[in-house]
Each structure stands twice: as structure tokens, then as C-alpha cells.
Amino acid sequence: MKKVSLLLALLLVLVVMAGCAAPAAAPAADSDSASTSEEAAPADDAAAESDAAAEDDGIYIPVISKGFQHQFWQAVESGAEQAAADYGVEITFEGPETEAMVDRQIEMLQAALAKNPDAICFAALDTQAAIPLLEEAQSRGIPIVGFDSGVDSDIPVATAATDNVAAAALAADKMAELIGDEGQVAVIVHDQTSRTGIDRRDGFLNQMEAAHPNIEIVNVDYGGGDQLKSTDLAKAVIQANPDLKGYFGANEGSIIGVLNAITELGKEGEIVAVGYDAGAQQLDAIRSGVESGAITQNPVGIGYKCVEAAVKAINGEEVEKVIDTGFFWYDADNIDDPEIAALLYE
Amino acid sequence: MASAATTAAPRQSILRSDAAQKLLAFGALILIFAFFSFASPVFFTWENIKGILLATAVNGILALGVTFIIITAGIDLSVGTVMTLCAVMTGVAITNLGLPIPVGILVSLLTGIAAGSVNGFFISRMGIPPFIATLGMMMMARGLALVISGVKPIYFNDAPGFRNLTMGTLVADIPNAVIILFVAAIIAAFILGKTVLGRYAVAMGSNEEATRLSGVNVANWKTAVYALGGFFSGLAGVVIASRLNSAQPALGMGYELDAIAAVVIGGTSLSGGQGTILGTVIGAFIISTLTNGLRILSVPQEWQMVVTGAIVILAVYLDIVRRRRQ
Incomplete structure (x- = not known):
């Protein structure tokens, strides 16, 4: 048994080494934006060689x-x-x-x-x-x-x-436009204490109250940015509000939860989903039309x-x-514009 | 004193207390269901109940493994992040290496078993307390998941069948994830009730010294129990990766506490030697039913945490009262 345990530990180490090798092929996300810095790079490499040297030179x-x-x-x-x-x-x-x-x-x-x-x-x-x-x-x-x-x-x-307050207000305006300026909307936020969570929630809610009085906010929930928890929360909210017309997810994990909930309940096209930030899954959803659009910083x-x-x-x-x-609004129409695409991460 | 009592009349007292606990937890679940059904017309609809069942799958499967470990009077804080590590390994196998889905599943289960065995090794061979050993594993698994994934989610878009593993339906209109939970629970109940591993787990939890003196190789069997816990983490890793159609490397922290809460609400004693799989499954359902019902009623989420916490305390207290009476 001792030998077996040791073998398993060895296996784990191997697994780690295999894993370390794997992502080497992956990082090429922002190659276009990095090209400008190439001339200055060698000097930087030299400076990076020692921490102590930096204090002097x-x-x-x-x-x-x-x-x-x-x-x-x-x-x-x-x-x-x-x-x-x-x-x-x-x-x-x-x-x-x-x-x-x-x-x-x-x-x-x-x-x-x-x-x-x-x-x-x-x-x-x-x-x-x-x-x-x-x-x-x-x-x-x-x-x-x-x-x-x-x-x-x-x-x-x-x-x-x-300016997260202004950015979330833009999301609110776009949401209102997409659902015809009336009906029920739910919101899911990553948390209720961080500055970005508070600003995006309040920016969205205040804009709805000020400029779109016929829109009713039915739920504001917090899913910790956790995709699984956000999915189950959003599902419950959609169940409870059969007339729900729109759903705003205030960060990547939150909107992924909303998208999963919509797909699992087969409500694609019935609920307008508006998100925040990017990520491969969100970009796919915007291209396929399940998500209407999102704010990118x-x-x-x-x-x-x-x-x-x-x-x-x-x-x-x-x-x-x-x-x-x-910040910018992006949707299926402008997602591939160079100036927008440069801001979106996979 | 307590251990003397259990060794004196083991079979009968365990049976009796199990039945009482099951009844208690089950009654609580029925009560919660009845309450929400009256409070909202949408709660007791098949679509919503399906949502609750599905929301229980991951936590329920994790809690199955934790049940065995808590029965040995141990604890496992690593189940959540080990689950994430397993999901990431599945992603590496299926997406990065292009291996078939069954191999990906096998990789997840083996990773879980490996992590659990390492936990068991730390605890039974090196004498590190379970709390510390699994705390260390929790951090290591989290770090490894991030390193291996390159801090990026791994998507399963190239393996379209993978999502159907949990979201498809083999039996009626029940998502496969729920079937997986129930089958896993039946297997767990069988292992706990009908196999040597289950009996030794209970024995070690009741009185480890007596078990050792009666000739049982405690170190080996304990390692096996932690490996079994790891197996369930691996299974949960497959389920969460399939449901999210991606391995999310930053997930998993806090899942261990939900799993422990489910086990405790289900009447498994943290002092070991006692517990049932049915209780754990009911405990997991109580948690997800509360989450779902309170969302439907739009009760602020802060209160939901308070309620769940209170139920954990109440469940343990009732357990203590009941045992004092016996």
C-alpha cells in the first residue's frame, strides 16, 4: 500500500509536468497589440535580470x-x-x-x-x-x-x-432598447461588496429607474462570479418570472450563468441577455445570438x-x-471590428 | 464512554439512530417543500424541480465522498478544488490532447483517486491531521488547476457529446446528471453498508485503537477511504465540466463547505462512527431546495446564508439531543 501511495504521488508529479508543458502552446492572445513594444523589449529583459540592479539604475x-x-x-x-x-x-x-x-x-x-x-x-x-x-x-x-x-x-x-457606473448605465439603455422599453428585467452581479459590483449594479438600476420607468427589476442576485452557482440562481429566477424579458449579468461568470440557464431551459431568443467583459463562451453566444451584446472594458x-x-x-x-x-458596447454587428476585437479576450 | 456504548451494542443502536435521523432530515425536506409550494405557484412545477435536482448533482456527489471521510472521524477540505483539478485534467485530455470522451472521464476519476490517495498517505502514514493534510491538498489542487490550465478555461466545443453526458436525458425527462447522482449514491450506500471498506470506515470512526488492535490495517483502509472520497471528487469534476461545457480553473473554493454542510444536515456525526448516504443525499437536497425556493420568493440572498447556517446548527443540535437520550 505504501508503494501504491508512492506510485500515485509520482503519477501526480508526472501529471503536473505534463500540464506545465501543455499551456506553452496557448498564449498568443494579444499578439497584435504587443508588436509595438518589440524594439524596447531587449532593454527590458536586461533590466529584469536582477531586482537589486533596478534600485540603482x-x-x-x-x-x-x-x-x-x-x-x-x-x-x-x-x-x-x-x-x-x-x-x-x-x-x-x-x-x-x-x-x-x-x-x-x-x-x-x-x-x-x-x-x-x-x-x-x-x-x-x-x-x-x-x-x-x-x-x-x-x-x-x-x-x-x-x-x-x-x-x-x-x-x-x-x-x-x-467608469463602471456609466458603463452599466449604457448596458441598461441597450437592454431597454432591445426589449421595447417595458417589462421585467433581472440582474445577477458577482458580489455586493466590491467597488465594481456596487457600481455596475447601481449604474444599471439607477439608469433604469431614471430613464426607463416602465421596466421593472424583479431580482438582483449575487453569484460570486461562479458559473455553476450563477446558472442555478438564474434558472430559479427565470422559473419564478415567466414574463421575464431581459437578464443582465454584471461580469463574465455572472453572464455565463445566465446564458447556461437560458440554454438549459430552452428559452433562447425569448430572454434578452446583456453581459459584461468577454471570454470565448460569451463571444460565441453573441455570435450565435443567444446573447444580445455586452459591455467591454x-x-x-x-x-x-x-x-x-x-x-x-x-x-x-x-x-x-x-x-x-x-468602455464599449459590442454585439454581433461590431464584434469583429478591429478596434473592438482588440479589446476582447478569448 | 460513547465508544464503549457503541462497541457494546453496535448493530442495534446504529440502526435505530440511523432511522431516526433519516426520518428527521426527510421530514425537514418535506416541510421545506410544502412551505415553498404554498408560497409560490411556480415552485412545485416539474421544470423547477428538475432545476433543483440538477443543482444538487455536483454538491451531492462531493458530499457522498465526504460522508465516508467524516464517518472515519476525518475531514476533507480538498474536495472542491480537487474537483476543479479533475475537471481541468479532463479538459487537457479531451480538448488539448484530443483523446476520446471515455478516456477523459477516466483521467478525471484517476486524478481524483490519486489526490485522495495522497491525502490518505499524508494522514495515515505521515501522521498529519486530516484538517491540515486536506487543507494543504486544497491549496495544491487549486494551484495545479491554475497552472495546468494556464489560468484559462478549457472548452469542450470539439467534443459535442461531452455536454450530453449530464444534460442529455436517458430516462424520461430527467437530466443525466441527476441519474449519475442517484447511481453514485446507490453505489456509495452499497459500499458503506455491504462491504468491508464501509464496515471498517465505521469501525475506525467509532474507535480507531480498538479497530487497530483487532488486526485491521488502519493505515491502508484509511488511505482507501480518502481515495474513495477522491473518486467522488473526480466524478463531480466530470459532471461540472460537462454541465458548464468547460473546465473553469478558478472554481471550487467553498464547495467543500457546502458538501460538509450537506453531510452534517444528513445526520453524519463529525465525531465519526455514524452516518448514512441517504441522509447526505437528503442534506444536499435541503440546501439546494432552500437556495432555489428563497430565490423564487426573492428573499435577499444574505438571509439565505443565515437560514442555511441556522439549519446546520439545528441539525447537529438535534443529533446531540437524540444521542443523549439513548
């Missing part, structure tokens, strides 16, 4: 995000790396495993400060928790640039972010703009306080 900017394992954050990272290559600076990109790990993120910020960086890019999970460290950075003359949900204080010299732009603003702040140049990185 080059500019070092740690980027602390809210996560790393969602494709959205990976797109932000690729934008940040592109800017780093373009401006010849060194960056590191890290974030906690889940958006609930406020303390883990604070530790990352603390560790970043200890390395005496030239600037810090920071997307706060909880601004209040980060204030003491941000004040320390300010007193040491290290500029802070906020991104994504930003930092809710005066300390950052700039914030590169999507510009994650690569968010990453690029925050590093760019940090470099400018280090050089003493003027930076805009709020950098709106933009």
Missing part, C-alpha cells in the same frame, strides 16, 4: 492588482508590461488569490514599499485598510497611481479606470495607462487625475 514600479487568475487581470498585466517595455522601466505584477483577501493585498503593498520603488500602481480592495501605507508612500515621495477600482482618497496622483488600456501615468509622475510631468480608459 532603472525605474522600478510594482503593480499590485486585485487578482491574477482571471483573464481580465491577465489582460491588465499584458497592458502594464507593454507600457513597461515602451518606457524602458521594470515592473512586477501581483495580486491576491481572491478579491476578499484584503490583508494579503496589504502585505503585498508593504513588501513593495520595502523595496523602495519609484512609484506604485495599486488597485485597492479596501482603501481604508491601505491608507496608513499610502500615507507612508506619500511622505517618502513615492507617487501612487490607482487603477481599476482605484483608491478612494486624495493620495493617488492619477487613477486609470473604467479596456483591460489592456487600464494596465498600460496606469504604468504610463506612473512613469510620467516619476519624471515630474503633469498627469490627469482621472484617466477614463473607456
Whole structure:
């Protein structure tokens, strides 16, 4: 039995090694957008060779995000790396495993400060928790640039972010247009505490209330961005509201749940689905017509703009306080337009 | 004291308490069903009940494995992320390597068994407490799932039959995922009630030292129990991947707690030696019925968590009261 256990452990190790080899073929997602940075790349490689060297010679900017394992954050990272290559600076990109790990993120910020960086890019999970460290950075003359949900204080010299309230309001307008400006609509959001969750929910609900009084919001649910849980929630809501005309999913996991629910109940074409962000499954659904359209942010732009603003702040140049990185409505008609396609990740 | 009582009159007392617990949990499920049926006309429709059955599949299958482990007085925190790892391995096999669907399923089950065996090895050979060993496995499986998938979902669009594995219907209008849950439950009940593995699991949970002294190779059998738990995680991995038509590498955290809640509501004692598969299945149904019903009534979700939590506490308390009386 001991031998068997050992064999199985060995098998697991093999499995891991096989897996490590597999994704090597995969990453080619943003090859078109990365081409501009090729000339600057060798210099960056040299700078990346040692962390210590950066303190003396080059500019070092740690980027602390809210996560790393969602494709959205990976797109932000690729934008940040592109800017780093373009401006010849060194960056590191890290974030906690889940958006609930406020303390883990604070530790990352603390560790970043200890390395005496030239600037810090920071997307706060909880601004209040980060204030003491941000004040320390300010007193040491290290500029802070906020991104994504930003930092809710005066300390950052700039914030590169999507205006989620306005973006969700656009989703509400499109939804209203698609269902004829009346009827029942349900909403599923990833969570009720994060800045993006709150902004998208309120942006959508407030716009409906203000501009589309004949639309009734029947349910607002929270599925944690978990595809399976969102599916089962959306199914229950659709069951409970046979006259439901539209469903808004406020992030990728949420809208995938809505799409699964619609498909499983055979209600394709009966319920208008409006989503957020991208991902292969959502893109397919928009192409096939199960989903009417979605809001896309510009994650690569968010990453690029925050590093760019940090470099400018280090050089003493003027930076805009709020950098709106933009958002766009896309549907089956414009999904393949080059300027939209560049923003969509698979 | 408790262990002395169980060894003195094992068969009878276990039977009696099992029946009581089953009745209790089953009664609660009926009550919840009746309540929601009166509260909303759409609740008691076949389409909605199908939704509840389907929503139970993944958690129910995970809970089957956890039942065996909790019966040995152990715990498994890794079932959720091991499930995700298994789903990802299926994706690698079917989509990345282009292997046939049955091979993909086999890969998932073997990955689950391997992870479970490693858990068992840590616990029974290295003496690491189950809570810590499976906590470690939870993190490792999560990390491996992310690394192997390249932090991207793996889709099964090239294998159109894969989704039908759970969403197709072989029997009447019941989704296959539900059939898989019931067949898995029957197999689990058979293993628990009729095989040496099941009997030793109960024996180890009641009194591990006595079991060891009576000549049972506790380390081996315990490893086997954790491997069985891993098998069910692998099965759940196939079901979730098939239903979502994709292996989602960031999923799985928190699933272990839902599974443990189902087992506990079903009357399996966390101190080991006692538990039934039927109770676990009913426990899983209670959780998904509550989720579904409270959604239909549009009760804010925050309250749903409060209610589920209260039911877990109540179930355990009733269990304690009942055992004190005996």
C-alpha cells in the first residue's frame, strides 16, 4: 500500500509536468497589440535580470492588482508590461488569490514599499485598510497611481479606470432598447461588496429607474462570479418570472450563468441577455445570438495607462487625475471590428 | 464512554439512530417543500424541480465522498478544488490532447483517486491531521488547476457529446446528471453498508485503537477511504465540466463547505462512527431546495446564508439531543 501511495504521488508529479508543458502552446492572445513594444523589449529583459540592479539604475514600479487568475487581470498585466517595455522601466505584477483577501493585498503593498520603488500602481480592495501605507508612500515621495477600482482618497496622483457606473448605465439603455422599453428585467452581479459590483449594479438600476420607468427589476442576485452557482440562481429566477424579458449579468461568470440557464431551459431568443467583459463562451453566444451584446472594458488600456501615468509622475510631468480608459458596447454587428476585437479576450 | 456504548451494542443502536435521523432530515425536506409550494405557484412545477435536482448533482456527489471521510472521524477540505483539478485534467485530455470522451472521464476519476490517495498517505502514514493534510491538498489542487490550465478555461466545443453526458436525458425527462447522482449514491450506500471498506470506515470512526488492535490495517483502509472520497471528487469534476461545457480553473473554493454542510444536515456525526448516504443525499437536497425556493420568493440572498447556517446548527443540535437520550 505504501508503494501504491508512492506510485500515485509520482503519477501526480508526472501529471503536473505534463500540464506545465501543455499551456506553452496557448498564449498568443494579444499578439497584435504587443508588436509595438518589440524594439524596447531587449532593454527590458536586461533590466529584469536582477531586482537589486533596478534600485540603482532603472525605474522600478510594482503593480499590485486585485487578482491574477482571471483573464481580465491577465489582460491588465499584458497592458502594464507593454507600457513597461515602451518606457524602458521594470515592473512586477501581483495580486491576491481572491478579491476578499484584503490583508494579503496589504502585505503585498508593504513588501513593495520595502523595496523602495519609484512609484506604485495599486488597485485597492479596501482603501481604508491601505491608507496608513499610502500615507507612508506619500511622505517618502513615492507617487501612487490607482487603477481599476482605484483608491478612494486624495493620495493617488492619477487613477486609470473604467467608469463602471456609466458603463452599466449604457448596458441598461441597450437592454431597454432591445426589449421595447417595458417589462421585467433581472440582474445577477458577482458580489455586493466590491467597488465594481456596487457600481455596475447601481449604474444599471439607477439608469433604469431614471430613464426607463416602465421596466421593472424583479431580482438582483449575487453569484460570486461562479458559473455553476450563477446558472442555478438564474434558472430559479427565470422559473419564478415567466414574463421575464431581459437578464443582465454584471461580469463574465455572472453572464455565463445566465446564458447556461437560458440554454438549459430552452428559452433562447425569448430572454434578452446583456453581459459584461468577454471570454470565448460569451463571444460565441453573441455570435450565435443567444446573447444580445455586452459591455467591454479596456483591460489592456487600464494596465498600460496606469504604468504610463506612473512613469510620467516619476519624471515630474503633469498627469490627469482621472484617466477614463473607456468602455464599449459590442454585439454581433461590431464584434469583429478591429478596434473592438482588440479589446476582447478569448 | 460513547465508544464503549457503541462497541457494546453496535448493530442495534446504529440502526435505530440511523432511522431516526433519516426520518428527521426527510421530514425537514418535506416541510421545506410544502412551505415553498404554498408560497409560490411556480415552485412545485416539474421544470423547477428538475432545476433543483440538477443543482444538487455536483454538491451531492462531493458530499457522498465526504460522508465516508467524516464517518472515519476525518475531514476533507480538498474536495472542491480537487474537483476543479479533475475537471481541468479532463479538459487537457479531451480538448488539448484530443483523446476520446471515455478516456477523459477516466483521467478525471484517476486524478481524483490519486489526490485522495495522497491525502490518505499524508494522514495515515505521515501522521498529519486530516484538517491540515486536506487543507494543504486544497491549496495544491487549486494551484495545479491554475497552472495546468494556464489560468484559462478549457472548452469542450470539439467534443459535442461531452455536454450530453449530464444534460442529455436517458430516462424520461430527467437530466443525466441527476441519474449519475442517484447511481453514485446507490453505489456509495452499497459500499458503506455491504462491504468491508464501509464496515471498517465505521469501525475506525467509532474507535480507531480498538479497530487497530483487532488486526485491521488502519493505515491502508484509511488511505482507501480518502481515495474513495477522491473518486467522488473526480466524478463531480466530470459532471461540472460537462454541465458548464468547460473546465473553469478558478472554481471550487467553498464547495467543500457546502458538501460538509450537506453531510452534517444528513445526520453524519463529525465525531465519526455514524452516518448514512441517504441522509447526505437528503442534506444536499435541503440546501439546494432552500437556495432555489428563497430565490423564487426573492428573499435577499444574505438571509439565505443565515437560514442555511441556522439549519446546520439545528441539525447537529438535534443529533446531540437524540444521542443523549439513548
